[in-house]
Amino acid sequence: MHPAPSVIVFTVLSGLGFGFLALLGLGIADPKGWPAFWLWGLGYALAAGGLTASTAHLGNPQRALLAFTQWRTSWLSREAWTSVAALLLLAPCALGDWLGFDVPLLGLLGAALSALTIFCTSMLYAQLKTVPRWNHFSVPLTYGLFSLTGGAILAGTGWFALLCCLALGIALVWGFRAGDLRFAACGSTLSTATGLGSIGSPRVFEQPHTGGNYLMREMIHVVGRKHAQKLRVIAVLFAAVLPAPLTLWPSPLTIGLAVLLHLTGAFVQRWLFFAEAEHVVGLYYGKR
Structure with a gap:
């Protein structure tokens, strides 16, 4: 799939933002006064x-509000509703930490909706049977762990952040391996893509188009195996391994450095998430 920068920025920053807001809502990170004002503001800005x-x-960004109308069938619409509900419910919690009063029930509900928002975001991709690498439970698991780990690092939670880093590293290594096996496991071939399997085993003699088209631009992206392996190592190192020791000595400097390292790995992983995803339409064009 074509790795669109806007979608990469969206999934990485919103995941970090909602993960951080969830920890603030639960009181795991519990700032008071003006520190609370700035930390809640940072979480809202990221989300x-x-x-x-x-x-x-979007081709027509002004139509983004239409996403709210299809909540019965669309994960995008569900994400829109849960994200807005989470931000609204957590607003009194932010004011409470700033001004000195508590609303724990709203914090709990807001944290739950923040987690549900991340799940809905992951299901935008995990629901797609036409992209076998995504159609697997490792996708919501990885999205959730990225959100939790980023939020824990940013909140300076010490050992909890360290455990999250370790869990994320393991999930990434396993997820890359599981994703590599998905296309073969789905059973899609050139025969099923063309519907000609009943008369033999077809092969591509010539491309169906003399030039590029929308499907080839958006649904087919080729990344070299050697480059992919290097980027996978970078993603695991920066997202999980390098930030891990910094989480044990939380200070503005170490937290800032750990978040920067984590975000670097997150952006690399999310670029790979799209670049390595193979749509079954690629079979029709002989790109598999």
Whole structure:
């Protein structure tokens, strides 16, 4: 799949933002006064900024509000509703931490909706049977762990952040391996793609088009295996391994450095997430 920058920014920043907001809502990170004002503001900026970035991928961004109308059938619509509900419910919690009063029930509900938002985001991709690498439970698991790990690092939670880093590293290594096996496991071949399997084993003699088209631009992206392996190592190192020791000595400097390292790995992983995803339409064009 074509790795669109706007979607990469959307999934990475909104995941970090909602993960951080969830920990603030649960009181795991419990700032008070002006520190609370700035930390809640950072969480809202990341979450809202990521959601806003997603509209850049739309042909007509002004129609983004239509996403709210299809909640019965669309994970995008469900994500829109849960994200707005989470931001609204957590607003009194932010004010409470700033001004000195508690609303724990709203914090709990807001944290749950933040987690549900991340799940809905992951299901935008995990639901697609036409992209076998995505159609697997490792996708919501990885999205959830990225959100939790980023939030825990940013909140300076010490050992909890370290455990999250370790869990994320293991999930990434396993997820890359599981994803490599998905296309073969789905059973899609050139025979099934063309519907000609009943008369033999077809092969591509010539491309169906003399030039490129929308499907080839958006659904087919080729990344070299050697480059992919290097990027996978970079993603695991920066997202999980390198930030891990920094989480044990939380300070503004170590937290900032750990978040920067984690985000670097997150952006690399998310680029690979799209670049390595093979749509079954590629079979028709002989690109598999």
